[in-house]
Amino acid sequence: MKFDDSDKDYFLHDFQSDNENKDSGLNTGAAANQPASTEPSGVSPSFDFTGGGENQTVLPAKKKRRHGWLWFFLALFVILAVTVGIRYFVPYITESQVTGYVTLVEKRGIIFRTFEGEMVSEQQLADSGRLYSRDVYFSIPNDSVARRLQQYQGSGQPVTITCKRYYGTLPWRGASNNILVSFTPK
DSSP: OOOOOOSOOGGGOOHHHHHHHHHHTOSOGGGGTSOOOSSOTTOOOOOOOSSSSGGGGHHHHHHHHHHHHHHHHHHHHHHHHHHHHHHHHSOSEEEEEEEEEEEEEEEEOSSSOEEEEEEEEHHHHHOOSSOOOOOEEEEEOOHHHHHHHHTTTTSSOOEEEEEEEOSSOOTTTOSSSEEEEEEEEO
16 A cells, blocks of 8 residues: 555645635735645644643533533422422411310320320211211420310310311421311310
């Protein structure tokens, strides 16, 4: 195989200087028949392997990938925060009222001791055609309200309780999804 080095290398060709020569009108007359020189006079072609210009295109791709993961985890964190907030801190039923007889108010718990209450609904006792279905269970986060409600325990006097209902329970709020807000004796 014979190596021919007489042709100019396409990759070392300076196309920008060709355009400048055409724009400035240097290719007129006798010089137009001869090809324009692509290299400045007296300067040999050189290569720069110091990483100055061409290698920087790899860095933004890594940064884009890093920013993509950052946005992914940020969106995941926001979705989880909204889900936890709705499940544990936003009640889905407010101002729920039940009238009945308080059967039990006691303080329960190992680490977080909260007051828990039970009552029999007045409506369940009045309906003799149906079987008794269930008691009403609720948690009382306020100790002073729980102490006042204990006075009506087993007294036979009906009370109307107002509750909020949450999707999930928190240990410091009580063991029930129903949280007592207030009560009034009937």
